[in-house]
Amino acid sequence: xxxxxxxxxxxxxxxxxxxxxxxxxxxxxxxxxxxxxxxxxxxxxxxxxxxxxxxxxxxxxxxxxxxxxxxxxxxxxxxxxxxxxxxxxxxxxxxxxxxxxxxxxxxxxxxxxxxxxxxxxxxxxxxxxxxxxxxxxxxxxxxxxxxxxxxxxxxxxxxxxxxxxxxxxxxxxxxxxxxxxxxxxxxxxxxxxxxxxxxxxxxxxxxxxxxxxxxxxxxxxxxxxxxxxxxxxxxxxxxxxxxxxxxxxxxxxxxxxxxxxxxxxxxxxxxxxxxxxxxxxx
Amino acid sequence: xxxxxxxxxxxxxxxxxxxxxxxxxxxxxxxxxxxxxxxxxxxxxxxxxxxxxxxxxxxxxxxxxxxxxxxxxxxxxxxxxxxxxxxxxxxxxxxxxxxxxxxxxxxxxxxxxxxxxxxxxxxxxxxxxxxxxxxxxxxxxxxxxxxxxxxxxxxxxxxxxxxxxxxxxxxxxxxxxxxxxxxxxxxxxxxxxxxxxxxxxxxxxxxxxxxxxxxxxxxxxxxxxxxxxxxxxxxxxxxxxxxxxxxxxxxxxxxxxxxxxxxxxxxxxxxxxxxxxxxxxxxxxxxxxxxxxxxxxxxxxxxxxxxxx
Numbered sequence: 001x002x003x004x005x006x007x008x009x010x011x012x013x014x015x016x017x018x019x020x021x022x023x024x025x026x027x028x029x030x031x032x033x034x035x036x037x038x039x040x041x042x043x044x045x046x047x048x049x050x051x052x053x054x055x056x057x058x059x060x061x062x063x064x065x066x067x068x069x070x071x072x073x074x075x076x077x078x079x080x081x082x083x084x085x086x087x088x089x090x091x092x093x094x095x096x097x098x099x100x101x102x103x104x105x106x107x108x109x110x111x112x113x114x115x116x117x118x119x120x121x122x123x124x125x126x127x128x129x130x131x132x133x134x135x136x137x138x139x140x141x142x143x144x145x146x147x148x149x150x151x152x153x154x155x156x157x158x159x160x161x162x163x164x165x166x167x168x169x170x171x172x173x174x175x176x177x178x179x180x181x182x183x184x185x186x187x188x189x190x191x192x193x194x195x196x197x198x199x200x201x202x203x204x205x206x207x208x209x210x211x212x213x214x215x216x217x218x219x220x221x222x223x224x225x226x227x228x229x230x231x232x233x234x235x236x237x238x239x240x241x242x243x244x245x246x247x248x249x250x251x252x253x254x255x256x257x258x259x260x261x262x263x264x265x266x267x268x269x270x271x272x273x274x275x276x277x278x279x280x281x282x
Numbered sequence: 283x284x285x286x287x288x289x290x291x292x293x294x295x296x297x298x299x300x301x302x303x304x305x306x307x308x309x310x311x312x313x314x315x316x317x318x319x320x321x322x323x324x325x326x327x328x329x330x331x332x333x334x335x336x337x338x339x340x341x342x343x344x345x346x347x348x349x350x351x352x353x354x355x356x357x358x359x360x361x362x363x364x365x366x367x368x369x370x371x372x373x374x375x376x377x378x379x380x381x382x383x384x385x386x387x388x389x390x391x392x393x394x395x396x397x398x399x400x401x402x403x404x405x406x407x408x409x410x411x412x413x414x415x416x417x418x419x420x421x422x423x424x425x426x427x428x429x430x431x432x433x434x435x436x437x438x439x440x441x442x443x444x445x446x447x448x449x450x451x452x453x454x455x456x457x458x459x460x461x462x463x464x465x466x467x468x469x470x471x472x473x474x475x476x477x478x479x480x481x482x483x484x485x486x487x488x489x490x491x492x493x494x495x496x497x498x499x500x501x502x503x504x505x506x507x508x509x510x511x512x513x514x515x516x517x518x519x520x521x522x523x524x525x526x527x528x529x530x531x532x533x534x535x536x537x538x539x540x541x542x543x544x545x546x547x548x549x550x551x552x553x554x555x556x557x558x559x560x561x562x563x564x565x566x567x568x569x570x571x572x573x574x575x576x577x578x579x580x581x582x583x584x585x586x587x588x589x590x591x
Contacts, residue, residue, distance in 0.1 A: 002388070115583075126568055
């Protein structure tokens with residue numbers, strides 16, 4: 001193990017390490033902790049320039065209440081959910097199929113198709129921006145959640161295919177051969193043999209794509225405009241315009257917008273990390 | 283009678299060919315989607331970059347003039363080269379996330395009580411949207427109440443308006459971006475460190491290697507896969523930087539924090555007018571910068587694929 005386990009170090013070194021851990025964490029998260037403190041301070045603290053002292057009263061409920069009751073924030077959150085959930089389902093469904101095709105079958109263009117997905121996944125968004133916006137306008141889907149969902153599904157399929165294909169390749173191939181010998185149809189092999197084994201990959205991708213899409217800002221700005229379809233990342237700028245210089249409310253709003261992926265991460269940490277390492281680092 | 287015969291004939295045909303056809307049926311929806319929304323638009327953008335077009339009226343063919351304008355038109359050139367320069371700064375400084383992530387990973391790679399929670403909390407910044415990271419850091423840098431200037435005040439340094447100063451603004455935004463990116467690299471290295479072969483480490487220790495030499499000659503070579511992924515995601519992240527700039531400065535002050543990704547958006551879709559063709563030309567330049575890296579990544583993956591079989 002590297003570095004040398006701290007248990008083998010001298011007693012003072014161990015104590016120093018134990019003490020330094022929380023200190024380092026506080027420093028690392030300082031900007032975030034500051035926002036969390038802002039979000040429970042009363043309005044008056046900012047008016048009097050009392051930014052960094054202890055909150056003169058606890059106004060967490062008032063501030064977060066305002067975010068949920070006096071702004072469009074709930075609407076934006078709902079939009080985000082309605083954009084993120086179908087994207088996750090769509091991208092995972094499409095990519096389990098493409099991953100199955102590329103991972104199991106040997107045919108000549110297999111590698112070309114695989115590398116097309118991988119390469120496409122790396123291109124800068126800007127080179128897609130004008131044509132995708134046009135296409136969305138032509139389909140009559142500009143400023144709709146559907147328009148955004150369709151693009152997200154297509155783009156995420158690239159990354160998901162990379163992941164699924166590598167995962168399926170690592171499965172024991174004799175299982176599939178055994179099923180073939182028994183005369184099981186290929187699509188049944190997919191549903192009854194491969195799909196059940198893919199559960200960990202599906203879980204990992206779901207949480208990862210959820211986070212990616214929830215946090216998307218660029219495409220939200222390019223393909224949507226108003227409160228009826230914008231997700232929370234884009235909505236927060238209008239929210240901040242509404243509460244200009246009301247730092248306690250802007251902080252509360254930011255925390256609300258950031259929370260869902262954080263919650264998902266803490267609930268499904270193991271899957272999340274498996275996804276992030278692209279399955280390449282065990 | 284005949285239909286039954288046809289059916290069996292069809293079934294027989296299917297049975298003979300299903301191994302060849304199944305992969306294509308499974309690929310069809312995904313490939314189709316990907317072609318329409320990702321692959322074709324790349325080529326369409328190449329096409330659009332040869333036109334002058336406001337997004338609504340009739341496009342006018344201008345050949346390579348949009349590319350010429352990047353260089354020859356005075357105002358455009360200034361903006362374009364500032365963006366290009368900032369892209370290079372982003373690429374160089376963003377890579378600091380890799381050693382920084384390794385450093386934190388080494389610091390956290392212990393088994394003391396509660397270490398799992400520490401690891402998760404250190405990873406926290408990556409899960410938050412860049413929009414929120416941008417807002418948080420805008421306040422952190424604020425000249426009147428920002429935490430940064432309070433800290434600087436303690437050591438007797440005067441208030442700095444990081445986001446209002448042409449010399450500091452890009453570095454300030456990159457620092458904000460490094461926060462989540464370092465967290466990402468850290469998690470990659472933490473998983474990588476788990477897989478380091480303890481016997482090799484012990485053997486090296488018996489041979490008297492320790493500290494930096496051990497890290498450099500034994501540990502880092504074993505972390506290669508993690509380093510490769512960290513490099514890929516960091517380069518891509520650097521060239522995709524858009525959210526932070528849009529939230530923190532909107533390219534300012536005086537356009538000094540633009541990068542190509544942001545400048546392209548500004549030209550094509552904002553109050554500066556809808557210059558789709560010119561925007562597409564900028565996107566093409568950005569695409570070719572990215573293509574150098576994509577080619578390298580694909581080449582590495584290709585070699586690994588060959589080695590695997």
